[in-house]
Amino acid sequence: MQVFGSNVQRGDVHARQVSQGIAGKLTVTALSIAYYESLLSTLRQFRESYPNVQLIIKEMPSSSQARAILSGEADIAFMRKLPISAQNVQSRLLLDEEIVMALPADHPKAKEGRIDLRDFAGEDFVFTPQALGIGYHSQLIALCEAAGFYPRVVQEAAQIQTLIGLVACGFGVALVPESIAGSIMRDKVLFRRINPVTASPNPAIGLYMSWNIDNESPLMDSFISMLDFNAGPRVEGMLATQVS
Structure with missing residues (x-):
């Protein structure tokens, strides 16, 4: 009791x-x-x-x-x-952060300052699957379309660490939130800010x-x-x- x-x-x-x-x-x-x-x-x-x-x-x-x-x-x-x-x-x-470009360290534009998204019209891209975040995926696609091209997505990765790993291995380039830039694989992947597309402000998410x-x-x-x-x-x- x-x-x-x-x-x-x-x-x-x-x-x-x-x-x-x-x-x-x-x-x-x-x-x-x-x-x-x-x-x-x-x-x-x-x-x-x-x-x-x-x-x-x-x-x-x-x-x-x-x-x-x-x-x-x-x-x-x-x-x-x-x-x-x-x-x-x-x-x-x-949090409102810029979208930046993740590039393999040996990419010709990896040592530049800001990059022009239009210059990547013929590049291979690595994306997260649309099913994981329709709004996020659509915004990245729309950003490329505003720059005059539809991204050629050759590989998808559900985890951001995997996506950056694919960039490091040379599978392609990737558009990612700025918060990713200071965290991983700085010796194999470099991050570059994107110039405004047309008259719009810097791309952000x-x-x-x-x-x-x-x-x-x-x-x-x-x-x-x-x-x-x-x-x-x-x-x-x-x-x-x-x-x-």
Whole structure:
């Protein structure tokens, strides 16, 4: 009876902590998080501030994250833009970064400064599969089309590390977010900024945080309050917004 009573007491304490937002579980989904220091810093801060919370981190493509948010499998998602609408989902811009070109270190243009995307019309490209992130994939295609060509994609890679590895091996060049540039294979892959295409500004792509407003978890609110958002406004009624 005493053991049963102590179990009940522990259960009551845990339930009270959950209701106060200092215990429980928070599930965060993201693209590969290793390249985003602001997100890593927030995850560290949250874990230190809420040691009794089970923080679950799942890496998955944006398309899977969208389904996870809508189904309640995830509390918070960090993704690229997606053409999916949902009235109970809000999104905010966390990071807006340039798209840069990843080149094999021995590529003729690897030692140049900024490069002109038009000069790569005849090059082989390495892309992530469209199914992993339709919006992200479409934006890269549209950027090439604005430069006057459709990219000749010779190889696809689901993981960014694999994609950069293929560039290093000479399979082709790749368009990637700027955050990738300072992280891997600097001796085998070089990254170059892209000159503006026509009259448009420098090509950029956003990383957004999305969450379901029907989720009343105080843990989710605490996590969101720790993040340092970019200057983008909150967007209601969309799973993700247009990239600026």
